Amino acid sequence: MRSPYRAMLRSPLVIVVSVAVVWFIASFLVFPNVNLLVTTFFPGGQFSGRSVEKLLSSERAMTSLWHSLLLAITLSITVNVVGIFIVLVTKYFEIRGARVLFLGYATTLIYGGIVLAAGYNFIYGRYGFITAAVQNVFPDIDPNWFSGYFAVVIVMTFATTTNHMLFLSSALAKIDYQTIEAARNMGASTGRILWRIVLPALRPMIFAVTVLTFLIGLGALTAPIVLGGTDFQTIAPMILTFSKSSSSRDLAALLAIILGLATIIVLAVMNRVEKSGVYFSVAKVATPLQKQRIRNPLAAVVVNVVSWLLFVVYAAPVLLIVMFSFLDSTAVITGTIALSDFTLANYGTVLGTPAVLRPFIVSVVYSALASLIVVGGLLFVARVIQKYRNRFTTTLEYLLHIPWILPTILIALALIMSFDKPSPLVGGAVLTGTTVILLVAYIVVKVPFTLRLLKAGFASIPDSLEDAARILGAKSLFTFRRVLFPLVLPTAAAITALNFNSLLDDYDAAVFLYHPLYEPLGIAIKASTEGENNLDSMSITFVYTVLLMIIMAITMYLVYGRSAQLRTRKAHGRRTRGIRVAQIPTRAPVGHAPDERR
């Protein structure tokens, strides 16, 4: 049964949130992008269907499009397999050195893009040392063995387990341990418990991260460029080229919309599955999860070996990048590294540049503001959307995904062109050329990701908690602050940190929107690595990456590590002080009591 609109109107908080989100969607998601799409597809007021024709007749475009889809589908499977595995070995099973393993797997949190692809290339690529080592044994092996579909899938699989690490881990921590104990008492095997109890409980979060993975696959840009070779090129580079040319922009928009539709389909399927399968537990007492021993000795050995192999795969590129940042660039390129090649010159170049600190500060401020605003605002929106399911909220939800459909470049251009004159939507202000517009763009591009994960976070909170608070006389804002917020905090903190990290070195939005006096980091990095006479560009990228890694690691520690400690403290308190309403653990999927909302 759908919730009647009347229930929504009864809460002033919901009304305020609805008005705010409608204004935001209208001003920053719909108006600019529709504006851009209209000028793109209706040049001179006439609809132009030439883009469809052009694309259909281009074999290259169709192949690339297929490759992107194929990659997205493949990754949805491979990333889930690897992602779930690493979450289980670090958080569910008793494995010696789980903390070290966790640190190794967590390296993907702090780097990506060209640096990551380059790191893999230096290991497995034509001139990589694994290739060289293998060639010593098998001289006939093709030095280009690490390229094409296979290489792209491998690299991207290991590079994109970040969301699993953060969000699946936190969902796993909420599982009611009593259900596992009960199952074991009834004689269920380790595998059966995993399959029938643990994984089903993780389903909403698995769906959420699968959508994200699918999207990452569709938008894959650098890994295919660097490792795809001529056989496996994806559509993203083509979209990038076309969005930069005003006359080809319709092609870019059309391609982006095709990818967007694919995403929406996956999203809709996931939403349906999620709705039909979610059950809430009636358990009011929960015991925190205890790590499980793997009883089958053979299985234990296999799991241990695979875990540590993965650890090496994950950690090697990072160590290499740190090492390369201290190396002379010719040594890196030629691959002959001697002790004398180690140098601090790269750091000297970067840190010796006048005002090098400024872009860092600018980017930290922008990223922090944007990620806090987007998470803070969407906390309310996600709850409203998740709690009241009706046509209005469903529409809102889909509209909030608009930024996933269009590439960042088009979103940025749409903002410039739509706010270059006083607009009543923003109180008659002109945003183009101000410091605000980049912040707006950063918030906009982070909306869908944040919403998806927050919604999944809220999905695990039973309505009964809110009802109980209301019956006890709590006002809605109070309930939100004291009852709901603490429960989604770990998820919200992790999202904030991830948003912050991903915005730090943004280039696509900044290039069009940054204020001349506030140069962000992405622009500064690009400027320092470009140039006809700049031959150390790769080394300089490595230095920036190391510096970024440091900032990001600090962020992760502050936001995520700290909140994890908070959670441990709470769990501890639960054992010693008994339970309060707000601490009732979320849900244990015993699968008995159906969601009371339907």
Place this chain on the structure above:
Amino acid sequence: MRTRTLPAAVTVLVATSLALAGCAPAAESGGSESGGGEPGGTLIVYTNSNSDGRGEWVTAQAKEAGIDIEIVGLGGADLANRIVAEKNNPVGDVVFGLNNMFFETLKSEEAITAYEPAWAGEVDEAAGDPDDGVYWPLVEQAIVTVYDTNTVDAADVPDSVADLWNEDKYKGRYEVNTVLGQATPQLILAGLLSDYEDEDGDLGISDKGWNQVKGYFQNGSPAVEGTDLYARLSRGDVDYGAIPSSGIASRDAEYGTVTGVVGADDGVPYVTEQISVITGTKKETAAQEFIDWFGSSEVQGEFAQEFSSYPVNTVAREQALPAVVELMESLPKQELDFALIRENISGWVEKTELEYLP
């Protein structure tokens, strides 16, 4: 109690960001509408020619001359897009460094305004915009196909660039840049197609011309993101590749190569970097002053010595490095019709991207 401790981390982050926002230079108030804003203050200079320390050099020299500038340095295509998108409310005041193609686009979008600089008499008008004088030339570059004379035998070097894709023995031995959003690959494409003008052909180019493009990309080895052409030359990945002439000297020094240049039947494509006032700037006088200063023979001469450029300004050219002058004078110039190229280049790029790239 528990809820008070809130996300300690989030609080810390808020506090830090506020603090940092506080330290950030306090231009928030005036800054919010700088650029095209009030007449006084810093001149915002848009350029794609700020790398290798050029941006810092220009800023410092301008300051000495009493002009306060802030450089906004972006890649060519991005910069042109940004200027066009901002044309109703411009942020920048002056733009320089983009090539003729981009300046033609800016001109047709009316994003730049005509101004005759004080040094107009010292440059060859044909290198700029001889019809309307909207933009004016600063420095010239040739896009040349190079090889390392240490590794490539002189007898093997093709007589003409076109042999690379027309003869089987060079298949896969020369680098092609496939990132067609960038200026240099676009210019190479334009250079390839310009000789095959045909009113009846697709996008004004004969089938023969399109076959050249097809051959060029199919037989080439695509550039590797993040790997310099000379790195590939020195480890034997490829033997030939295209590069702007100003990048040769520093690479020879770095990689120990001795660069040779492959000849071309119709000459090599030249780019001329231009300068102009951005339409709608509120600092038009200051912008014009900057142009008069930066394009003057004195500044261009110093710039040429500092960054081995080849100035269009004939007086400044006397100060250019002898090696640069020698190289540039040895390269015959391909005649390119930039108005035609401007009109068609995006169509050409689109067709190439859709049909011919590997």
